[in-house]
Amino acid sequence: MTDHQIMSDVRNGYVEKLAILFERHYVSLFNYFLRLTGNREVSEDLVQDVFTRILKYRATYQGEDRYIVWMFKIARNAHIDALRRRKEALPLDEQLAEPADAEPLPEDRLEREQDSALVSKALGLLPPRKQEILVLSRFQHMKYREIAELLDCPVGTVKAMIHRAVAELGEIYAALTREKCHDM
Amino acid sequence: MTCDDARAHLPDFLTGELSAKAKSSVDAHLAACGACAEEFHKVSETWMKLGVLPVEQPSAALRDRFYTMLEAYKEGLDARTADRKAEKAFSIREFFSWKRPAFRFAAAAALLFVGLAGGLFVGRSGAFNEKFARLERQVDDMRQTTALSLLRQPSSSERLLGVSYSEQMRAPGEQTLTALFRILDTDPSVNVRLAVVDALFLFAKDNRVKDGLVASLGRQESPLVQVALIDLLTEAREQKAVDALKALIADDKIHPDVREKAKQGVKNLTS
Ligand SMILES: [Zn+2]
Numbered sequence: 021m022t023d024h025q026i027m028s029d030v031r032n033g034y035v036e037k038l039a040i041l042f043e044r045h046y047v048s049l050f051n052y053f054l055r056l057t058g059n060r061e062v063s064e065d066l067v068q069d070v071f072t073r074i075l076k077y078r079a080t081y082q083g084e085d086r087y088i089v090w091m092f093k094i095a096r097n098a099h100i101d102a103l104r105r106r107k108e109a110l111p112l113d114e115q116l117a118e119p120a121d122a123e124p125l126p127e128d129r130l131e132r133e134q135d136s137a138l139v140s141k142a143l144g145l146l147p148p149r150k151q152e153i154l155v156l157s158r159f160q161h162m163k164y165r166e167i168a169e170l171l172d173c174p175v176g177t178v179k180a181m182i183h184r185a186v187a188e189l190g191e192i193y194a195a196l197t198r199e200k201c202h203d204m
Numbered sequence: 205m206t207c208d209d210a211r212a213h214l215p216d217f218l219t220g221e222l223s224a225k226a227k228s229s230v231d232a233h234l235a236a237c238g239a240c241a242e243e244f245h246k247v248s249e250t251w252m253k254l255g256v257l258p259v260e261q262p263s264a265a266l267r268d269r270f271y272t273m274l275e276a277y278k279e280g281l282d283a284r285t286a287d288r289k290a291e292k293a294f295s296i297r298e299f300f301s302w303k304r305p306a307f308r309f310a311a312a313a314a315l316l317f318v319g320l321a322g323g324l325f326v327g328r329s330g331a332f333n334e335k336f337a338r339l340e341r342q343v344d345d346m347r348q349t350t351a352l353s354l355l356r357q358p359s360s361s362e363r364l365l366g367v368s369y370s371e372q373m374r375a376p377g378e379q380t381l382t383a384l385f386r387i388l389d390t391d392p393s394v395n396v397r398l399a400v401v402d403a404l405f406l407f408a409k410d411n412r413v414k415d416g417l418v419a420s421l422g423r424q425e426s427p428l429v430q431v432a433l434i435d436l437l438t439e440a441r442e443q444k445a446v447d448a449l450k451a452l453i454a455d456d457k458i459h460p461d462v463r464e465k466a467k468q469g470v471k472n473l474t475s
Contacts, residue, residue, distance in 0.1 A: 021354045035278060042270055050262040064266045071270055075277050136256045143254075157219065158254050164215065179215040183247065186218070190250035 023087035031078045041087075042071055046162065049095060055155045056099060060145050065196075069098040088162070089170050096170070142193040150185035157182055205233045210240050211412040217244065218251045347373050348380055355383045367396065371403040375410075385416045394426050401432040408440040421448045427459040434462070438469045446473050 023044065029037045046067055053063035073094050081090060143151060156170070163165045164182070168175040211231040216222045218281055226334065234241040347369045354366030367387075370380050388400045407413045417437055424430045430452070437445035449466045458466075 021350055022415060025353075035274070035281065038269070038274060042267075042274075046266065046270070047259065050266070051260055054255070054260055058260070060260075064262050067262065067266060068269050068273065075274075110420065114285075136258065139253055139256055143257075154254075158251070159257070163221075164219075179212070182215040182218070183211065186247045186250050187243075190246055191256075193250065193253065 023091075024083055027074075027078075027081050027087050027090075028083060030074070031081045035075060035106045038071065038075065041074075041091075045091065046071075049091075052092075052095060052155060052160055053099065055140075055143060055159060056148075057102075058140070062102065064096050066095070066102060069102070070095050073098060082171065086166065089166050092156070092160070092170050094163075111151050115160070138196050139193065142189055142196055145192050146185060146189055150181060150188065153178060154189065205229050207237060207240055209265070210234070210237070211243065214244060214247060218248065235444065303442050315427075348377055351380055352383055354378075354386060360391075360396050363387065363396050364399055367399040367403050371406060376407060379411060381407075381416070385420065386418050388416075388429075389423050394428055397424075397426065398432055401429065401436055405436050405439075408436065408442075414440065414442050415446065418442065418444050418448050421445070422451060427462050430459075430462045431465050434465050434469045438472050441473065443473060446470055449473075 021040075021043060025041050026037050028042070049067045050063050050072055051068045054060060057063055057066070070091070074091070077094070143154070146154065153167060153171070155165070156167050162170070164175050164178045168178045173177070210230055211221055213226055213230050216226070217435075222230065225362070234244055351366045351369035351373075354362050354369060357363055357366070367384070370376055370384060373380070384400050384404060388397055388404070391397050391400075404413055404417060408417070414437075417433060421430065421433050421437070424433065425431045434445075434449065437449075449470045452462055453470070
C-alpha cells in the first residue's frame with residue numbers, strides 16, 4: 021500500500037492507519053530535524069508535532085503532491101514555528117558530547133566519531149536554506165524536482181544551491197579541521 | 205562542452221542521476237580541464253564525507269507519545285459514546301510496546317481492528333451481534349485488500365507485514381491464499397517464506413491449505429523452510445504428506461537434518 025493510499029484512508033476517517041505512516045517515517049523525520057536543530061529532544065518534539073498536524077489537517081490532504089512532499093511541507097512549517105517560539109536552540113556540541121561515564125573509545129572509532137562530529141558541526145554552520153536543501157537531498161534522498169516543489173522554487177535554483185552548499189560546506193569543514201590541528 | 209555546462213551537471217553527478225550520454229560528455233570535459241576536474245573532485249569529496257553521519261534513533265518515548273496522541277484523537281472522534289471502560293482493556297500502547305518490527309506491523313493491523321471494534325464494547329443493544337458480525341466482515345475485507353497489496357511490494361519488510369495481516373483473518377480468501385502460496389514457493393527471502401509457513405499453520409484445517417503445503421514441500425530448496433513445513437504437516441496429521449516426505453527421503457541432494465526430520469515425520473504420521 022502506498023503512502024498516498026494510506027493517507028487518503030486517514031483523511032477519510034481511518035485515522036488508525038496513521039500508525040503505518042508513523043512507523044514508516046518517524047526515524048527519517050527525526051533525523052531530518054536532528055540535522056537541522058542539532059538537538060534530540062527538540063527533534064522528538066517536532067516529529068510529534070508533525071503527526072499531530074497531519075491529524076489536524078488531514079482533511080486538506082489532496083494527494084496532488086506526493087505524500088512525502090506534503091509531509092515535509094508540514095515538517096518545515098513545524099520547524100519554522102518552533103524556531104520562532106524558541107529563538108535559541110541548544111548548541112550543537114551539546115548533543116554530540118560524550119556522556120560523562122562513557123567507556124574510552126577504541127582508536128578508530130574515536131577518529132570516526134570526531135570526524136562525524138566535525139561534519140555535523142560544519143553542517144550546522146551553513147546558512148539555514150543551504151543546510152535544509154542539503155539535508156533533504158543527501159539524507160532524505162529527495163529528488164531535486166521534489167525539493168523544488170517543496171520549497172516552491174525552480175529546479176535550476178535548487179541545483180545551483182546544492183552546488184554552492186556543498187562547496188561552502190567543504191570550506192567550512194576544511195577551516196574546522198585546520199582549527200583542530202592548531203589546537204593540538 | 206563549456207566549463208559552465210559541465211558544472212551545471214555537477215548536482216546530478218553527485219546523486220548519480222546523470223544520463224549516460226551527459227556523463228560521457230562531462231568525463232571528456234574533466235579529462236581536458238584541470239579547473240573543473242578539481243572542482244568536481246573537491247565537491248564529491250565533501251558530498252561523500254556527509255556519509256559519515258550515522259542514522260540516529262530517537263528514544264522509545266517518541267513512539268509512546270505518538271500512540272498516546274493517536275489514542276486520544278480516536279477517543280475524541282468517538283466522544284459520542286459515553287462509557288469507555290470496556291475499551292480500556294485494549295491498551296493500544298501495550299500492543300506496541302514490543303520492539304520487534306514484525307510485531308509492530310502486526311500490532312498496526314490489530315490497531316485497525318481495535319479502533320473499529322472499539323465502539324461495540326459499550327452499550328450492547330439488541331442489534332449488537334448483527335452489528336458485530338458486519339464489522340468483523342468489514343475488517344476482514346480491509347485486511348484482505350491490505351494484505352494483497354502488501355504481499356506484492358518489493359521490500360521484504362512490507363511483504364512480512366502483508367503476511368501478518370493475512371494471519372489475522374478468520375478465513376483467507378482465494379486470492380490471498382494464492383498470493384501466500386506464490387510467496388511460499390518463490391520469495392527470495394527465507395524469512396518471508398518462513399513467516400508464510402507460520403501464517404498458513406493457522407489455516408491448516410482448510411483442505412486447500414493442506415494440499416498446497418504438501419505440494420510446496422517438493423518445491424522448497426531451503427532446509428529451514430523444509431523443516432518448518434515438515435513440522436507443520438506432521439502436527440496437522442496430514443496423511444497426504446507421507447508420500448511427499450518419502451520422496452524427500454529418497455532425494456540424495458537433501459540436507460541430512462532434513463532427511464532425519466522427514467523420517468521422523470513419516471514415523472509419526474503412520475504410527
Ligand atoms: Zn572546465
